[in-house]
Amino acid sequence: MTQTDVRAVGSGLGRIEGPAKVTGQAKYATEQDDVQDVAYVWPVPATIAKGTIRRIDDAPIRAMAQVLAVLTPDNAPHLQPAEDGELAVLQSRTVSYRGQFVAAVVAQTLEIAREAAERLQVEYDVEPHDVELTQDHPTLYKPDQVNPSFPTDTEQGDVDEALGAAANLVDHTYTTPALHNNPMEPHATLASWDGDELTLYDSNQGAYSAQQTLAKLFGLDPAVVHVVSQHVGGGFGSKGTPRANAVLAVMAARMVRRPVKLALHRHHMFAVVGYRTPTIQRIRLGADAEGRLSAISHDVVEQTSTVMEFAEQTALATRIMYAAPHRRTTHRLARLDIPTPRWMRAPGECPGMYALESAMDELAIECGLDPIELRIRNEPERDPESGKPWSSRSLVECLREGAQLFGWGDRDPRPGTRSDGDWLVGTGVAASTYPAYASPSTATARAAADGRFVVRIAAADIGTGARTALTQIAADALRVSTDFVRVEIGDSAFGQASLAGGSMGTASWGWAVTKACTELREKVERNGEVPVDGIEVQAETSAEIEARSGYKYQGFGAQFAEARVNIDTGEVRVPRLLGMFGVGRIINPRTARSQFIGGMTMGLSMALHEEGVLDLAFGDYVNHDLAEYHIAACADVTDIEAHWLDEHDERVNPMGSKGIGEIGIVGTAAAVANAVHHATAVRIRDLPIRLDKLLGRLPG
Numbered sequence: 207m208t209q210t211d212v213r214a215v216g217s218g219l220g221r222i223e224g225p226a227k228v229t230g231q232a233k234y235a236t237e238q239d240d241v242q243d244v245a246y247v248w249p250v251p252a253t254i255a256k257g258t259i260r261r262i263d264d265a266p267i268r269a270m271a272q273v274l275a276v277l278t279p280d281n282a283p284h285l286q287p288a289e290d291g292e293l294a295v296l297q298s299r300t301v302s303y304r305g306q307f308v309a310a311v312v313a314q315t316l317e318i319a320r321e322a323a324e325r326l327q328v329e330y331d332v333e334p335h336d337v338e339l340t341q342d343h344p345t346l347y348k349p350d351q352v353n354p355s356f357p358t359d360t361e362q363g364d365v366d367e368a369l370g371a372a373a374n375l376v377d378h379t380y381t382t383p384a385l386h387n388n389p390m391e392p393h394a395t396l397a398s399w400d401g402d403e404l405t406l407y408d409s410n411q412g413a414y415s416a417q418q419t420l421a422k423l424f425g426l427d428p429a430v431v432h433v434v435s436q437h438v439g440g441g442f443g444s445k446g447t448p449r450a451n452a453v454l455a456v457m458a459a460r461m462v463r464r465p466v467k468l469a470l471h472r473h474h475m476f477a478v479v480g481y482r483t484p485t486i487q488r489i490r491l492g493a494d495a496e497g498r499l500s501a502i503s504h505d506v507v508e509q510t511s512t513v514m515e516f517a518e519q520t521a522l523a524t525r526i527m528y529a530a531p532h533r534r535t536t537h538r539l540a541r542l543d544i545p546t547p548r549w550m551r552a553p554g555e556c557p558g559m560y561a562l563e564s565a566m567d568e569l570a571i572e573c574g575l576d577p578i579e580l581r582i583r584n585e586p587e588r589d590p591e592s593g594k595p596w597s598s599r600s601l602v603e604c605l606r607e608g609a610q611l612f613g614w615g616d617r618d619p620r621p622g623t624r625s626d627g628d629w630l631v632g633t634g635v636a637a638s639t640y641p642a643y644a645s646p647s648t649a650t651a652r653a654a655a656d657g658r659f660v661v662r663i664a665a666a667d668i669g670t671g672a673r674t675a676l677t678q679i680a681a682d683a684l685r686v687s688t689d690f691v692r693v694e695i696g697d698s699a700f701g702q703a704s705l706a707g708g709s710m711g712t713a714s715w716g717w718a719v720t721k722a723c724t725e726l727r728e729k730v731e732r733n734g735e736v737p738v739d740g741i742e743v744q745a746e747t748s749a750e751i752e753a754r755s756g757y758k759y760q761g762f763g764a765q766f767a768e769a770r771v772n773i774d775t776g777e778v779r780v781p782r783l784l785g786m787f788g789v790g791r792i793i794n795p796r797t798a799r800s801q802f803i804g805g806m807t808m809g810l811s812m813a814l815h816e817e818g819v820l821d822l823a824f825g826d827y828v829n830h831d832l833a834e835y836h837i838a839a840c841a842d843v844t845d846i847e848a849h850w851l852d853e854h855d856e857r858v859n860p861m862g863s864k865g866i867g868e869i870g871i872v873g874t875a876a877a878v879a880n881a882v883h884h885a886t887a888v889r890i891r892d893l894p895i896r897l898d899k900l901l902g903r904l905p906g
Contacts, residue, residue, distance in 0.1 A: 209685040214678035215861065218796035219688060222673045223437070232437045235394040235409040236467045244396070245274055247458045247468040248319040249450075250309040250326050251477065252301045255335035255825025256543040259299040259308055263327040272314040273322050274462045279308070283457050286425050291514035292478070292546050293423055295453040301330065302513045303545045304826040305477025307450055312458045312466060335543040337825040339509045341379070341486045343540040346507065352519040352537050353553060360525055360591065363532030365490075368501035372492025376569045380489065380561035381892045384818030384827065385482035386475070386835060387550050389668075391439025393479050394469035395455035403430045408452050410435050411445045412705035414664040417698035419448050424456060428698075436696035438706075441668040443549030444479045446707045451478075476830035480548025481818065483508040483518050485557045489565040492532075497573040499530035499584045504562065506537045511546040515539070518547065519554035523639050523872075524562050526760065529586035543825055549707065551808060552868035555640055556875075560812075563636035563876035564891065567883070576619065577635050577880070578605045589758035598855040600788025601637060601762040608786030609635070611849060612766040622887030622905050629770040629779075630904070632885025636876035638763035638787070642713065642864035644754065645704035648746040649718035651680070651726040655736045658690050661723065664703035665695040665715040670867055671797030672711055678793060679716045679861060683723035693719075702746070709761075709865025712793060713858070714747075720860045721745040757857055761864040763787035765806070765873040769881035773904055776897030778814055780878055781844040787869060790855045791862035798866055802848030805870020811838035812871070813878035817894050 226232040233239070264276040282296035295307055308328055313319035336345075349358055369375060396407040404426065410416045413433040421428040438445065455468040470479070485508045492501035504521040521535035550556075570577040582602050588595050609615065617633055618624060624631045649663040661680045667673045673693055681688040694700070704714035722745035729743060730736055768782040783806050792798045815836040818827040829835045848870070855862050875893060883889045888903045 214681040214688050234437050235407045236396050241465050243464050245466045246316040246319040248323040249307045250323045251305045252308045254330050254332050255304040257301050257330045257332040260331050261329040267322045267326050272318045275312040277310040295450050335825045337544050345540050346538045349517040352517040359536045361534040365501050365503050365532045365534040368532035369492040373495045374493040374572045376491040380487045382485045382557045384484045385816050387442045387444035389440025392470045393451045395452045396467050397455040397459040398465035405432045407434050409438050411441045411666050413698040414703050416448050433698040438668040442551045449479050473830050477545045482550040483547035487561040491569045497575045497580050501532040502530045504535045509542050510539045514546045516547045520558040523555045523558050525591040528584040552871050555872045559872050560875045567880040594758040597757040597759045597857040600853050604764040604786040604788050608764040612784045621884050630885040632881045634767050634877045634880025636765045636873035638873035640761050640869040642759035643708045643710035645714045646748040646751045647703040647714045647718040648701035649722040650744045651722040652742040653736045654740050655738050660692050662694045662700045664700040666706040668706050675793045680719050680723045683720045684727050709867045716861050717747045717859050759858050761789040761869050765877040767877040767881040769885050771885050776900035783846045785848045787850045788853045790864040799848050801866045802870040803846050806874050809871040809874020813875040
């Protein structure tokens with residue numbers, strides 16, 4: 207075993223799978239060429255928002271050439287009850303929202319399946335629907351907990367009295383619209399039965415989790431369910447658990463007794479894969495004459511469906527960001543006739559920090575303080591919520607170093623005073639944060655007699671570079687070059703592993719890989735050589751994860767934005783974004799930078815463009831494609847930079863790393879909104895910041 211002192215972690219190793227992707231050799235869910243005799247499924251979405259299916263006239267469709275089957279609630283396989291009501295596909299004639307799958311057609315070609323599905327006649331008994339979220343909606347209730355298992359409300363001290371006595375007070379309501387997941391690869395599944403054994407090639411964020419969920423749903427032993435997801439074209443949380451496409455594909459394959467493919471159309475994805483709930487957030491901040499917070503109150507109203515409860519943890523970050531003796535957060539839900547909201551990149555922290563960091567900017571103006579100075583004055587020594595010490599917290603350093611790189615010191619604090627021809631110019635700042643989670647995982651490491659190593663773990667690479675980072679982690683634990691290590695991922699047969707979600711993938715998988723590879727190296731060293739049939743070690747991290755207590759593990763950052771607003775048209779441009787992050791040890795600077803700027807770009811998109819436009823009469827989001835659902839493009843930002851501190855955190859995990867997939871989106875929208883206010887003296891509290899919200903209010 208040839209060891210090396212050269213460390214892979216920290217180097218900018220290129221993506222291991224890069225050549226396979228650019229040459230088309232990387233196979234995604236429905237691109238398995240070795241699966242023969244494949245049929246195709248096309249779902250039929252409901253055209254009403256609420257009601258009951260009265261009749262499905264499928265006889266003409268079943269008579270069409272090349273149509274193999276029509277699945278309806280009358281003939282669909284029976285499923286076991288599931289906590290996720292959205293998985294009860296075709297189990298009832300009840301229609302709970304527009305776009306819900308009410309039938310499906312299986313045919314020998316994709317074109318025939320789609321044509322037949324569009325011709326299928328479905329008759330409904332229509333009921334009145336309610337799809338509009340309001341601050342005083344009559345169905346508002348307090349959920350038992352918010353995602354995934356946090357207290358719904360928290361309170362310390364006497365918030366109302368402290369607010370009433372505050373020298374400086376901010377009391378505003380901020381709203382965010384529905385935001386929709388649109389990964390490049392749509393949700394897609396290829397399902398194949400071999401007797402009672404099921405193989406699923408599925409685009410998901412966790413093959414092991416998908417295996418467990420689908421086995422339970424279909425009443426199978428998990429050992430006979432094999433889920434493979436070696437390459438996944440994005441997820442953003444929408445592929446964190448199996449969705450209706452996977453269930454429908456398994457049903458169809460069982461019915462026609464041949465492999466079937468189902469790839470959702472972009473229109474389908476606005477209804478059945480999850481989206482970020484719209485929010486109505488009232489923030490109240492009280493501070494003394496020096497700008498030190500005495501009270502923080504954050505009240506959130508959001509929506510869920512009648513099918514399944516999902517309560518986004520929108521006020522969660524407010525509980526830990528700043529020091530204040532009196533604090534309160536609440537969440538209330540309205541059950542509406544709409545699809546179920548789900549995870550979307552940084553659920554909770556993303557919309558919640560938009561409101562909090564906008565309010566902090568308004569408080570800074572009220573106090574006559576620089577926005578950075580206000581945040582520094584309210585830095586907590588410990589986690590305000592739990593009282594635990596931080597494993598590390600670098601928000602102040604991120605604010606200061608980011609400000610220096612951005613050129614914040616040259617800023618005139620007065621809003622609406624700087625112009626460049628027809629453009630008003632301003633700058634804004636906001637803080638970022640995201641938890642540093644970890645979840646138990648299992649990894650296997652094997653040494654071959656030729657000095658090479660194979661590491662297996664059911665990780666998911668959804669475009670983040672997980673394969674590459676894990677190769678670096680494994681190489682360092684084995685003390686060999688990355689050329690001697692092959693990491694295999696995306697297969698439920700490799701055992702339990704964390705989802706690629708909650709920014710905990712690399713931390714969770716890397717912990718297990720480090721443990722397995724370290725034990726393997728020590729075993730090889732003890733043996734002196736590797737036998738012909740190799741040496742294998744399996745390691746899992748349940749005990750280590752369970753013992754991970756006593757500290758608050760959290761990443762922090764600071765976002766800076768420059769905004770330019772045309773004084774005549776109200777057009778908003780953001781020529782500069784800069785993020786500075788304190789997220790422990792960076793495993794791979796190349797892939798890390800990609801994650802940071804990707805998140806920041808999504809935050810820019812949230813600030814200026816993204817909005818699900820709801821038609822109240824039809825009960826549906828009408829801009830359900832990428833022509834009308836606008837997202838940020840290259841022209842929207844000229845210069846975007848991501849930097850990070852050399853933060854050392856030996857407590858968080860063996861690698862000293864914190865998750866980076868989601869923190870980049872947190873705070874960006876607030877930084878942009880704050881920059882727009884600084885440029886124009888106009889405060890927009892309802893995203894997105896469209897020109898019609900600015901026109902008629904601009905100076906001059």
